[in-house]
Amino acid sequence: MVIVLFGAPGVGKGTQAEILAQKLNIEHLSTGAAFRNAIADQTPVGLLAKEYVDNGKLVPDDVVAKIVEEALAHAAFTPGCILDGFPRTKVQAEALTNMLQRMGRRIDCVVNITVPDVVIVERLLARGRNDDREDVIRHRLDVYNQETSPLLDYYGSAGVLRSVDGLGTVDIVNQRILDVLPD
Ligand code: AP5
Ligand code: MG
Numbered sequence: 001m002v003i004v005l006f007g008a009p010g011v012g013k014g015t016q017a018e019i020l021a022q023k024l025n026i027e028h029l030s031t032g033a034a035f036r037n038a039i040a041d042q043t044p045v046g047l048l049a050k051e052y053v054d055n056g057k058l059v060p061d062d063v064v065a066k067i068v069e070e071a072l073a074h075a076a077f078t079p080g081c082i083l084d085g086f087p088r089t090k091v092q093a094e095a096l097t098n099m100l101q102r103m104g105r106r107i108d109c110v111v112n113i114t115v116p117d118v119v120i121v122e123r124l125l126a127r128g129r130n131d132d133r134e135d136v137i138r139h140r141l142d143v144y145n146q147e148t149s150p151l152l153d154y155y156g157s158a159g160v161l162r163s164v165d166g167l168g169t170v171d172i173v174n175q176r177i178l179d180v181l182p183d
Contacts, residue, residue: 001080007113010120017084056140115166
């Protein structure tokens with residue numbers, strides 16, 4: 001099963017991906033976490049990604065594709081995976097479709113988690129990650145609205161999109177996600 005957790009910054013993609021990965025016993029890939037690790041380890045990808053991540057800008061598609069392809073090649077031998085924070089652009093969505101096709105797989109479900117912006121800003125300011133400064137949060141929201149949210153139409157047309165209310169406790173939101181996943 002290939003599941004994409006979709007949504008604006010701070011809606012709970014990472015939190016929910018971790019729980020679902022455990023419950024469903026499948027892999028979890030967060031491109032954001034992959035970049036943060038690469039930055040901490042000062043790898044070539046990390047050095048390239050740092051300025052983008054710190055400022056809430058999208059890392060260029062070709063760099064993202066490299067990280068995802070490596071991770072998916074590994075996940076190809078597992079019962080499935082959860083993608084968190086990828087795809088974020090039309091180019092990435094098409095690249096993902098092609099990668100999966102080569103592996104004889106396809107996306108089973110795109111779960112769109114929704115939370116009002118005002119709550120997102122509160123959550124992220126309270127967390128205080130490097131890119132959780134108010135100006136950077138606003139920029140991440142703008143980037144989401146301009147570059148990423150158009151994918152909702154793309155996956156809606158493909159018939160794999162499910163929307164879930166991201167307000168409520170982590171457990172309640174998790175149950176809502178489980179309820180919309182295909183059998
Ligand atoms: P990424 O790491 O993906 O960050 P993001 O999309 O901005 O989202 P967050 O990780 O901040 O939020 P989340 O939805 O995972 O929520 P979380 O569970 O953490 O990307 C970071 C950067 O990397 C990007 O800006 C970009 O530069 C780069 N990047 C990554 N992927 C890329 C790609 N594909 N293409 C190009 N560039 C890419 O929850 C947030 C907070 O809320 C936490 O404190 C959590 O504890 C809390 N919380 C969660 N659920 C609840 C709840 N139900 N109630 C109350 N609080 C909750
Ligand atoms: Mg995250």
